[in-house]
Amino acid sequence: VPELPEVETIRLGLTPVLMGKRLDEVRILDARLTRPEPPEEVEARLTGQRVETVLRRGKYLIFELSSGDHLLVHLRMTGSFRYGGTDLSADPYVRAVVRLDDGSDVAYRDVRRFGTWLVIEGDDLGDYLATRLGPEPFAATFTAASLAASLAGRRAPVKAVLLDQRTVAGIGNIYADEALWRARVAPERAGLTLDAAEVKALHRGVRAALRAGIDRQGATLRDYRDPSGASGTMQDEFRVYGRDGAPCPRCRTTITKTRIGGRGTWFCPACQRADNALGRRR
DNA sequence: CTTTTTCCCTGGACGC
DNA sequence: TGCGTCCAGGGAAAAA
Numbered sequence: 312v313p314e315l316p317e318v319e320t321i322r323l324g325l326t327p328v329l330m331g332k333r334l335d336e337v338r339i340l341d342a343r344l345t346r347p348e349p350p351e352e353v354e355a356r357l358t359g360q361r362v363e364t365v366l367r368r369g370k371y372l373i374f375e376l377s378s379g380d381h382l383l384v385h386l387r388m389t390g391s392f393r394y395g396g397t398d399l400s401a402d403p404y405v406r407a408v409v410r411l412d413d414g415s416d417v418a419y420r421d422v423r424r425f426g427t428w429l430v431i432e433g434d435d436l437g438d439y440l441a442t443r444l445g446p447e448p449f450a451a452t453f454t455a456a457s458l459a460a461s462l463a464g465r466r467a468p469v470k471a472v473l474l475d476q477r478t479v480a481g482i483g484n485i486y487a488d489e490a491l492w493r494a495r496v497a498p499e500r501a502g503l504t505l506d507a508a509e510v511k512a513l514h515r516g517v518r519a520a521l522r523a524g525i526d527r528q529g530a531t532l533r534d535y536r537d538p539s540g541a542s543g544t545m546q547d548e549f550r551v552y553g554r555d556g557a558p559c560p561r562c563r564t565t566i567t568k569t570r571i572g573g574r575g576t577w578f579c580p581a582c583q584r585a586d587n588a589l590g591r592r593r
Numbered sequence: 594c595t596t597t598t599t600c601c602c603t604g605g606a607c608g609c
Numbered sequence: 610t611g612c613g614t615c616c617a618g619g620g621a622a623a624a625a
Binding site for chain 1: 595596597598601602603604605
Binding site: 312314370385386387388423425427443474476483484532533573574575 | 616617618619620
């Protein structure tokens with residue numbers, strides 16, 4: 312499941328492969344990828360362009376093209392890029408292939424076909440991202456105060472607020488659980504019940520969880536691989552995600568699995584408080 | 594405005 | 610061995 316750390320790892324892997332290269336041929340093999348745009352139109356807009364830079368915003372990969380257009384790729388559940396290594400010509404899950412001007416191919420693979428390729432004109436990129444994404448977690452604009460503002464008045468579970476990309480960009484189900492564990496906050500707590508100290512802890516928890524993931528080149532559970540085919544190692548460092556029945560690494564209490572907002576949710580029922588001191592006194 | 598639900602997609606795990 | 614059911618979950622869209 313590519314979240315910010317996985318997408319950042321992919322960005323780092325693709326940068327040396329694509330920087331300054333011209334896209335000589337673009338073949339989109341699955342029409343779903345560009346929906347509602349016809350694949351031929353996207354192929355035409357990409358073909359012949361050079362890749363100026365490879366950027367990331369939240370979970371989006373952004374390929375800046377010499378035409379001024381941007382290709383926005385969202386990997387959703389199982390999207391990945393492959394470059395070099397094994398022959399993918401017989402792989403049924405390759406959904407697009409791009410031939411570079413050095414003769415090599417970059418393949419886009421996606422088992423479940425949730426991923427999207429979208430071409431956006433230069434001027435429209437800012438608006439497109441601004442309406443969907445809040446601050447980057449490591450930018451100065453993501454602060455305890457901005458997080459507090461996102462949580463204020465929200466009766467939804469704090470985990471749901473974290474998964475809302477307008478709160479902070481790039482968190483998915485895994486890093487939401489990991490951040491809440493680090494902050495010692497129970498995922499089902501209503502956003503508005505967090506006090507200032509808890510918000511501060513959560514702000515730090517978000518950054519620490521994402522930083523750990525980036526440092527370990529992401530988490531490989533089922534499908535995720537970097538462009539060279541390598542796995543990440545973050546899955547070995549999970550504190551709570553997927554660990555129901557195992558002891559909490561902090562207090563040894565058995566980790567519990569529940570369901571919040573339709574998502575599998577793992578937490579420690581002992582050291583992640585279901586209410587804060589204020590609530591208990593009332 | 595917020596919150597909840599449904600949908601999209603496929604492979605793997607599991608029960609019988 | 611085979612078949613049905615559930616689960617994984619990001620985000621768009623519709624419903625409440």
